[in-house]
Amino acid sequence: MIQKMALEELDRFGEKIIEGFQLSDNDLRALLSLESEEDLEKLYYVARKVRNHYFGNRVFLNCFIYFSTHCKNQCAFCYYNCKNEINRYRLTRNEIKEICKALKGAGFHMVDLTMGEDPYFYEEPERFVDLVQMVKEELRLPIMISPGVMDNTTLLKAREKGANFFALYQETYDMELYQRLRVGQSFEGRVNARRFAKEQGYCVEDGILTGVGNDIESTILSLRGMKTNNPDMVRVMTFLPQEGTPLSGFREQSNLSELKIISILRLMFPECLIPASLDLEGIDGMVHRLNAVANIVTSILPPDSRLEGVANYDRDLEERDRDILSVVKRLESMGMEPAQQAEFEAFLGCYN
Numbered sequence: 001m002i003q004k005m006a007l008e009e010l011d012r013f014g015e016k017i018i019e020g021f022q023l024s025d026n027d028l029r030a031l032l033s034l035e036s037e038e039d040l041e042k043l044y045y046v047a048r049k050v051r052n053h054y055f056g057n058r059v060f061l062n063c064f065i066y067f068s069t070h071c072k073n074q075c076a077f078c079y080y081n082c083k084n085e086i087n088r089y090r091l092t093r094n095e096i097k098e099i100c101k102a103l104k105g106a107g108f109h110m111v112d113l114t115m116g117e118d119p120y121f122y123e124e125p126e127r128f129v130d131l132v133q134m135v136k137e138e139l140r141l142p143i144m145i146s147p148g149v150m151d152n153t154t155l156l157k158a159r160e161k162g163a164n165f166f167a168l169y170q171e172t173y174d175m176e177l178y179q180r181l182r183v184g185q186s187f188e189g190r191v192n193a194r195r196f197a198k199e200q201g202y203c204v205e206d207g208i209l210t211g212v213g214n215d216i217e218s219t220i221l222s223l224r225g226m227k228t229n230n231p232d233m234v235r236v237m238t239f240l241p242q243e244g245t246p247l248s249g250f251r252e253q254s255n256l257s258e259l260k261i262i263s264i265l266r267l268m269f270p271e272c273l274i275p276a277s278l279d280l281e282g283i284d285g286m287v288h289r290l291n292a293v294a295n296i297v298t299s300i301l302p303p304d305s306r307l308e309g310v311a312n313y314d315r316d317l318e319e320r321d322r323d324i325l326s327v328v329k330r331l332e333s334m335g336m337e338p339a340q341q342a343e344f345e346a347f348l349g350c351y352n
Ligand code: SAM
Pocket: 077, 078, 079, 114, 115, 116, 117, 146, 147, 148, 149, 167, 168, 169, 171, 207, 208, 209, 237, 238, 239, 240, 241, 242, 310, 311
């Protein structure tokens, strides 16, 4: 399809998407099979047209606070899985409060409170709810929570105390691959937690991994699977092998690049937030992701932070370049700019 299109036809394709055209499985197959740089540029072009229609040159900024790296699970891809003998931390309530103080006025649209499935919080979920409340009182900003599969009561309480967004990534909707990735975890339990959150007025984020053994057909399953949740934010992350994990030696030369999938996500979920994560390739990588057409930068760390990311491309680097000032500077050099807070809150709709 797209290979043969001239500029006007690409423009027309973008307009059709904006008018509500839905891609068929065959369309997805064709797009996921694109290989040449020229064809991919055409795909990014159409996707940019769609993104710019809804969001213009404005980008949202999400602050990442990984407040506990303890976890009871054993995801095969994750550095923090419970079998990995690594140094872990759990910030105290006061330490988190100090981070919030340093974040005031920094320019973030939302803060993301992320943890492993830390037994300390799972045994007494009130501790988690209390953190949400404290962060809300300190910052008065929209809050994303990424705590893993939480029980419904706790999700409800956290919502009442000011959590707005629930991030929970399925990683894949290919059952067989899921079981190899999220070892020993219920597929349905994850879907249900996200569904419950959505019913309770949260915005929800779903996500998939690529370069982790997914082929075209399983990627189509995943894209369709995410659609069934009616998400507000959708992500794809390239799998980065992590030392000490079962998949540490897994290397894949996949044609299913993150950038290609980001563009396809934009065509399938035109009005959704799509992240450019700094966790995979830092600020240089952010530029490619925004061009291919993300609209929220995630994994920006608090000022002077020694906190972890999740995949941490920069784990062994001396300098970390993941602060909001560097992000904004680079955005401006691309002709983009941070959105107004009011635009973000209008997007959330569910904000209070
Ligand atoms: N523990 C919670 C959970 O698993 O839902 C919250 C952490 S969650 C935000 C961590 C996410 O980072 C995973 O769902 C996965 O999509 C991504 N991730 C983890 N390890 C990764 C890796 N090695 N490469 C790429 N993405 C990774």
